[in-house]
Amino acid sequence: MLETIDPDIKLDEDEYRRIHEKLDLRLTVLQQEIRKAGIPVIIIFEGWEASGKGTAIGRLLQPLDPRGYRVQLVKLPSAEERLRPPMRRFWLTLPANGMIHIYDRSWYHQILEDRVEKLVPKKQWQGAYERLQVFERQLADDGAVILKFWLHITKSEQAKRFKALAKDPAFAWKVGKEDKRQHRRYKKYYEAAEDMLTRTSTAHAPWTVAPSHDKHWAQVKIGETVVSALEAALARKPDKLPAPKRVARRASPFDKVDLNQKLARKDYDRLLPELQDDLRRLEHLIYVARIPVMLLYEGWDAAGKGGNIRRLTRQLDPRGYEVVSISAPTGEEKTHHYLWRFWRNVPKAGHITIFDRSWYGRLLVERVEGFATPVEWQRAYQEINEFETELASFGTVIGKFWIHISRAEQLRRFRQREELPYKRWKITEEDWRNRKKWNDYYYAASDMIEKTSTGHAPWTIIEGNDKLHARVKTLKVTIAAIERALRKKNDD
């Protein structure tokens, strides 16, 4: 991509003004339309040191309403950020629907550096590029426009610019040690950049090389690329996919669940405190070993999720764990990708995060109630597996619990809740409405468990008709998973 760039190409002042005035006017209007249409826009600027990223970004912003954009500076991860899976910090910078985020450097920056400076093995940076493509595909599928610019200058042009900067005390600091190193190793960076651009330029997130010797030329190319991408996005029609046909009778992972399992009260009274103490010790050991743990609870209304979580956490140090309760998204959550709010809350190294309901809402309530389209929820199996793979590859222990009860048991519990004054707040009209859709949820949950139970993120179905059995089993499964991770860490 880079060798085709002609460094002598130029655009004179008058022609530039004439073209850019039109582009500016068009951008002003497009920004309003993008906002109305709720399309998030991601524009990345990468390129050589002193290639003029600041100027280019500034020029692009000029016609825009500042309420509709934000400039994101991407630096190396902080100590705090290093305690979380690496993609998290990028997820948190993403634009809400209708917003334009302009990135000065991006998720590509560090990998390029690490690669050229040989800080990571080949397998690692290649893997990173694959993950970035997953990331960008997920965003594009959700309707985001993604544009990536590489500002290109030759080695001699870079030398000239460094010299000019050094002359003025206000700007001299801009040329640092790392910039000089990049200049010395220009050829290595060039080859790595070329390879990166080729590997990661996709239809939904293409790279555009802006020849930046002449800033007018670069600016017009950037402006035109942005305008045409926004126009294309506004013209795009949403994908349609029919909902899969319902099969009258089929196998379900729930078919073989034995809901008659029971635990005697006296065994419970003996086992529970022992297991709680074990988990407390493990909580401290994973802290030292810097292992993150992610547990999630799904299941029928009144299955006993809350009480189960309370027993699981009873002896834990509250500084080492957090319970995140998930209900319908609100505010910022609603105007971002559905995984965004979960990325916000992924556990950090050494901590336990317990989700009371989770991203699986996409495959349960959102599917059944039609809040997600068939395209969206059918895509979600892959997206969720990818999400959990990201967490697992960071070393996260993942436990997913489906607390299962029979329909009759649910009815019994609903009635009991209505009778007890201090439990009455727990039961709402919505619970009764959901109950009527038992079969829909049954099949949605069956599909979900089949398609998202993986080696590093397995589902465990907890027989929940007997709460004592359920609590002890959840604790045991959790403890076993953490102990496995600790042994593995010690073996490494």
Next chain:
Amino acid sequence: MLETIDPDIKLDEDEYRRIHEKLDLRLTVLQQEIRKAGIPVIIIFEGWEASGKGTAIGRLLQPLDPRGYRVQLVKLPSAEERLRPPMRRFWLTLPANGMIHIYDRSWYHQILEDRVEKLVPKKQWQGAYERLQVFERQLADDGAVILKFWLHITKSEQAKRFKALAKDPAFAWKVGKEDKRQHRRYKKYYEAAEDMLTRTSTAHAPWTVAPSHDKHWAQVKIGETVVSALEAALARKPDKLPAPKRVARRASPFDKVDLNQKLARKDYDRLLPELQDDLRRLEHLIYVARIPVMLLYEGWDAAGKGGNIRRLTRQLDPRGYEVVSISAPTGEEKTHHYLWRFWRNVPKAGHITIFDRSWYGRLLVERVEGFATPVEWQRAYQEINEFETELASFGTVIGKFWIHISRAEQLRRFRQREELPYKRWKITEEDWRNRKKWNDYYYAASDMIEKTSTGHAPWTIIEGNDKLHARVKTLKVTIAAIERALRKKNDD
């Protein structure tokens, strides 16, 4: 406060259970009521190492619904946090209305350490305590419940606990170097803590010492204190204060503004690029000098704020500044103290943040439209001055611009906007409604400028009938303020 604590006090298991069961039940109900009433609750745990903060917090949480609380761990500020005024990181941890935030360590922790270890001079830690009292008073005025617990144990008890922890590999890491140092210097910490508790225990944010030799005793004292504080908060009636009477005719800072000031186009064409270049150089110099700059724009609808900001920023490097446009609060912003969202966006060291409308909305639209009660907006003069003092004492350069136009000029611009298709989106029904309240806004703005123009955060009224004059003047004032700050920094 500490010398009255009896280390031999005890509560036997049975009595403890009996009392605490009642407290738990009461807390469950109170949590629901607090949530319904939208009261934010702040509960701080400070105290000796190994005094049992984790256990105490865990026990307090047991009866609570996890959707309604959050545990906040306070550590030393990160490198990134050090680039912002010190109170910002605490503001960002505050509970939304109806939420309970439990703090493991708090804004008191670092000051106590710094003081005992003599890392800061006396004047500094005393000043810090005063600022914390301002902070807590602002929150309490806004309806927050603030409770502060000091978990107290004697030196010999601490020694015993350290020894017990050291025996188990899962817990041995908990006793670190700093803990041992605290133990050696127990007496110094004791005196400093005693002084801190006395200085900072106020009616709206009292300290309670929990004698923690016996964890049952401590737990009951904590539980009872929380229950009675929540009950008191629920019983509280909001303060009432009548709106001040309108005076028929009075002096206003706008009286002497000469709106006939003009700048010839040819002078503007010469001056503007010069000043823009100057500001660009200064942007880089403040970056090196780590000076934060905060500019804000208020003024009549159609006064030309947007265009003024665009000219001011035209040549700036977009990585060094940010424009924050303020409209009515939404989502999380609505359920926090009105200053919360501004604390989020205060400029960091070396950067410029420009607010297009600001916290002064409290004294303008919220006052005039009645969104804030008279008690609230009359309190806001002091709150805002305190807020800006916090920024200024961090070294922030503050420039506040009121862009002033005549009522006739506004009418002319409204009509023009309606006629030009690409400007039509800028004019709404609301603008016309606001225009009818010109006099109300006139007096509200007059009061605001009189009461919030301070030495370190002065208002500048910009004559805005002639946009060219307004743009050049704003640039000049900004440049002069930044140059003053740079000179001052160099002199230091």
